Amino acid sequence: MTDTLYASTTDTPAGPLTVVAGPDGAVRAAGFTAEVEPLLTLVHPDLRGPVRTRPELGPVSDAVRRYLDGDLAAIDEVPVAQRTGGVFLPHAWQVLRGVKAGEPVTYTGFAELAGRPAAIRAAAAACARNAVALFVPCHRVVRTDGGLGGYRWGLEVKKWLLGHERR
Incomplete structure (x- = not known):
């Protein structure tokens, strides 16, 4: 059913x-x-x-x-359900949930946090395949040069989210 x-x-x-x-x-x-x-x-x-x-x-x-309203940790404990055939993506999504508001990481840093420092493209793919934006905060991953990188919902949304979390 x-x-x-x-x-x-x-x-x-x-x-x-x-x-x-x-x-x-x-x-x-x-x-x-x-x-x-x-x-x-x-x-x-x-x-x-x-x-x-x-x-x-x-x-x-x-x-x-x-x-x-400013309680940036309020979304941290909301349960999520995502599934994939692999092992890395679910792990990477769980790691993303530990990236704190106001403390964005680079794609390289995210790969390191996920335990695969050479897997920068895999880390970027985890962001791209994330179905639960905001709750698994892929918007908190930025480029090494400080640029926003990509975001499924648009760079203006990502920019707003990061600005909201810098308070």
Whole structure:
């Protein structure tokens, strides 16, 4: 039986943030878009299901509001559910959750934190394949030269998030 997923969109200064969660409250997808469909394509097929829209997602929506209000650690304990066939990506995503707000790391530093210092491209791929933006904070990874690098939801969103977290 396929789980019913629940989606909610919150207005933020960086644009709409849509979160898709399972019935257990674990975030399965999140991104700076008002559209649910593009988010579902990021979710592993085993974690997909029919989606119902709700005005809010209880503790998840509460954590987003607190984060936006300045409690930058509010998103840290929100459960997430991502899946892939490999070993490195889930590990890298867990490592990303330990990167603190206001303390961005470089792609090289992220690879080192993940235990594979030579795997800079793999670290970048972990950011690119992250389905739960904000909760697994790939926006906190920047280029060695201080440039923003890439971000699925746009560099303006990444710039806003990093600025919000420098407070």
